[in-house]
Amino acid sequence: MKIINIRLVNFRNYERLNLDFNPTKNIIIGENGEGKTNIVESLYVLSLSKSFRGSHEDVIIKNGCESTTIEGTVKDKHKDKYKLVLSKEGKRVFINNNKIDKISDYISKINIVLFTSEDLKLIKDTPNTRRKLINIELSQYSNEYLKLLSMYNKILKQRNAYLKMMMFNANTSRSYLDILTEQIIDLGMKINKYRIDFINNISKYIENNYYRIAKKHGLVLSYKSDFSDKTKDELLKAFNKNVKKDIQQGKTNIGIHHDDYVFELNGNNLRDFGSEGEQKNAIISLKMAEIDIFREDLNIIPILILDDLFSELDKKKINNILDFISDDIQTFVTTTELTKVDKRLKVGSKIFKIKNGNIKEEYYE
Numbered sequence: 001m002k003i004i005n006i007r008l009v010n011f012r013n014y015e016r017l018n019l020d021f022n023p024t025k026n027i028i029i030g031e032n033g034e035g036k037t038n039i040v041e042s043l044y045v046l047s048l049s050k051s052f053r054g055s056h057e058d059v060i061i062k063n064g065c066e067s068t069t070i071e072g073t074v075k076d077k078h079k080d081k082y083k084l085v086l087s088k089e090g091k092r093v094f095i096n097n098n099k100i101d102k103i104s105d106y107i108s109k110i111n112i113v114l115f116t117s118e119d120l121k122l123i124k125d126t127p128n129t130r131r132k133l134i135n136i137e138l139s140q141y142s143n144e145y146l147k148l149l150s151m152y153n154k155i156l157k158q159r160n161a162y163l164k165m166m167m168f169n170a171n172t173s174r175s176y177l178d179i180l181t182e183q184i185i186d187l188g189m190k191i192n193k194y195r196i197d198f199i200n201n202i203s204k205y206i207e208n209n210y211y212r213i214a215k216k217h218g219l220v221l222s223y224k225s226d227f228s229d230k231t232k233d234e235l236l237k238a239f240n241k242n243v244k245k246d247i248q249q250g251k252t253n254i255g256i257h258h259d260d261y262v263f264e265l266n267g268n269n270l271r272d273f274g275s276e277g278e279q280k281n282a283i284i285s286l287k288m289a290e291i292d293i294f295r296e297d298l299n300i301i302p303i304l305i306l307d308d309l310f311s312e313l314d315k316k317k318i319n320n321i322l323d324f325i326s327d328d329i330q331t332f333v334t335t336t337e338l339t340k341v342d343k344r345l346k347v348g349s350k351i352f353k354i355k356n357g358n359i360k361e362e363y364y365e
Helices: 036-048 117-121 127-141 143-168 175-214 232-249 276-297 315-322
Strands: 002-011 014-020 025-029 067-075 079-087 090-095 098-100 112-116 219-224 260-265 303-307 331-335 350-355 358-363
Touching: 002 036, 014 036, 014 358, 025 036, 036 067, 036 079, 036 112, 036 127, 036 303, 036 331, 036 350, 112 117, 112 276, 117 276, 127 143, 127 175, 127 260, 143 175, 143 232, 175 219, 175 232, 175 276, 175 315, 219 276, 260 276, 276 315
Parallel strands: 025 331, 025 350, 112 303, 303 331
Antiparallel strands: 002 014, 002 067, 067 079, 079 090, 090 098, 219 260, 350 358
């Protein structure tokens, strides 16, 4: 899978931008604030319809403008044109000029593995951050998962709103809450199965990747969930046991929205007992396992984005990443200085140099 070109209108700091990419390696150079990450962000938004930077979607629209448009040509088995228009009213997506009514039917068409400097904090960060990462990856593998997750979040919002109503009105009927609870459980059990299968797939690759990097066995990504190994009847009992607490707090205290993923090395939680080097190597192993799943399980060669990693990782860890990147993976790298980029990535790369809003293109020989 290759992104041949991208066209931006009113995206971040770019009023209009047209770029043609190298099918193998692309390096985007610029000082902080010049807009280098904005370019790879646009590729990500074109794929997943949302930014990886965690900010409100409206901020990707250029200041003073009503909407932004991202268009790109992607070559896989054949060429397809993708288009996303974001305005204050919402999103519209198109494939080959045909409007796609459901975002969930659009996502998973362009497959991207993103590795940012923020990912290196994944182990130390909150369970919510880890859930977001897994949700994004699973959404690329299965749009059915994305639909289930969207339905779950909708029902969860309704249940929490009804719990708040019950908190202030003791005479509110319990029967509607029971209906919402059963829907939460049914959807949660399906989502739980998808997540278990995903972690099992990751497990096929992550330990071997870690051994290749650190020459140590025993890295495991564990999945912690209220739903794992539970029947529907057991879950109903658990929800009923918590119902008073739920009403008192106006929120649902158990469910797949509390799931977590734990990195363990030989039985020890890396968050509590791992060194910074071990934690970073574990994240590298996870990211490379994502590529393995695309390639080996789905027969897809994803697009790889390495955003600002060369200022965060030492040469040894950069080499560990490069050892996993084959020539058939289209790679995008952002950096502040070309000298920070390993020569293996530079040779044959198309270079995009950004300065004062202007972009100069050249090839590295």
